[in-house]
Amino acid sequence: MDIRPILVTLLRHKTASLLIVLEIALSCAIICNAVFIISNRIAELQIDSGVADDELVYLATSSLLPDVNMDALRKHDIQALSSLPGVKSASSVNQIPFGGNVWGSDVRLDTEQVRPTTHASLYMDDGQLLQTYGLQVTEGRAFNADEYLDNSAFDPNKIGPSVPAIILSRSLAQSLFPGQSAVGQLVYVWGENQPPSPVVGIVSDLMTPGTPGSFGDRYHTMIFPIRVSNGAYALRTTPDQRDAVLAAAVAALNASDPNRIIEQKDTLAQMRADFHRRDRAVIWLLLAVCIALLAVTAFGIIGLASFWVQQRTKQIGIRRALGATRQHILRYFQVENFILSSAGIVLGLLLAYSLNMLLMSRYELPRLPLAYLPAAAVLLWVLGQIAVFGPARRAAAIPPAVATRSA
Structure with a gap:
């Protein structure tokens, strides 16, 4: 088909053509960037925390009484919680994935370093953390019994007992010691005055609490053999017993200390759902925006094509009288729409890249993969052809005689 008459017609209707091109471009x-953000948010929802999400419950407590011996209270609490029916393991913890508490430390490989190599999140092990969280040592060993310290006897800001041993997550180990084993290496952590600590083991990736970007990587985590007594506990059970165990744990803690305040009690699954509430809201919002934009674009194409069919009734009738078939008329409008859509898509792809660069600079969004561009182009081409098909069929159905008499 000769497209020169189509181009001449479009140039004769510059304003309408430009408006539909701009609508498609926007x-x-x-849509390119919205779908990209949606895919990133969906990936966040599916992120592996590294722990037994469906088997954990979490409690955070505090006591109203002053001068409480927190170390003694922790021991009593762990004994009471471990004996509850359905509890596989109980641990006093300083933080948990998807929780609000975030502990961290700079990591240096040399005492003379001015800037740390990275920043990592700290998990404190009281002797039951690995079992409770469901962590597996993939290289090296777990902590020995004589390596554990009470947090009350440890001050990272003063010269004193150093962290006797460290377990690294796999991602942090590979980042600190690429191409070699981290087991046996020395690192400087948790305070500038501390001597180096040996890495004794590696666990599979364990997610940091807090928002992404708080540390060098979401899996840059370390485990110290330090028993914390801050009133926070994680219990491992079976998925079907989580609610019952949580209720029993609250009752047991209140029975041992009537002056205790239960500040938080949740299953880790619920904590994860709460943590990702904003991600889900963004996904639904952007989906609504994409659907609305596609609908507006489709109705714009339909409206413009319908208007042009009405304006060109005489021309269509003359073409039909001169021998043009319905298929010719139908193809004319489809080619015309394809030209407009192509112009809008080319401009839109440039705008999509520019918008992505802006989002990268303002909101730390990753670079838009090139695969999204042809996918969006195909989507809008198909949408345009579907939208114009109805008006084009009506145009093709105009009888030559009726069109001629309408002059």
């Missing part, structure tokens, strides 16, 4: 740019 839809393309926004």
Whole structure:
């Protein structure tokens, strides 16, 4: 088909053509980036925490009484919690994935370093953390019994007992010691005055609490053999017993200390759901935006094509009288729409890239993969052809005689 008559017609209707091109371009740019953000948020929802999400419950407590011996209270609490029916393991913890408490430390490989190599999140092990969280040592060993310290006897800001041993997550180990084993290496952590600590083991990736970007990597985590007595406990049970265990744990803690305040009590699954509430809201919002933009674009194409069919009734009738078939008329409008869509898509892809660069600079969004661009182009091409099909069929159905008499 000769497209020169189509181009001449479009140039004769510059304003309408430009408006539909701009509408398609804006839809393309926004949809490309919106779908990319949606895919990133969905990936966040599916992120592996590294722990037994479906088997853990978490409690955070505090006492109203002054001068409480927190170390003695921790021992009593762990004994009471471990004996509850359905509890596989109980641990006093300083933080948990998807929780609000975030502990961290700079990591240096040399005492003379001005800037740390990275920043990592700290998990404190009271002797039951690995079993409770469901962590597996993949290289090296777990902590020995004589390596554990009470947090009350440890001050990272003063010269004193150093962290006797460290377990690293796999991601942190590979980042600190690429191409070699981290087991047996020395690192400087948790205070500038501390001597180096040996790495004794590696566990599979364990997620940091807090928002992504708080540390060098979401899996840059370390485990110290330090028993914390801050009133926070994690219990491992079976998925079907989580609610019952949580209720029994609250009752047991209140029975041992009537002056205790239960500040938080949740299953880790619920904590994860709460943590990702904003991600889910963003996904639904952007989906609504994408659907609205596609609908507006489709109705814009339908409206413009319907208007042009009405305006060109005489021309269509003359073409039909001169021998043009319905298929010719149908193809004319489809080619015309394809040209407009292509112009809008080319401009939209440039806008999509520019918008992504802006989002990268303002909100630390990753670079838009090139695969999203052709996918958006195909989507809008198909949408355009579907939207124009109805008006084009009506145009093709105009009888030559009726069109001629309408002059």
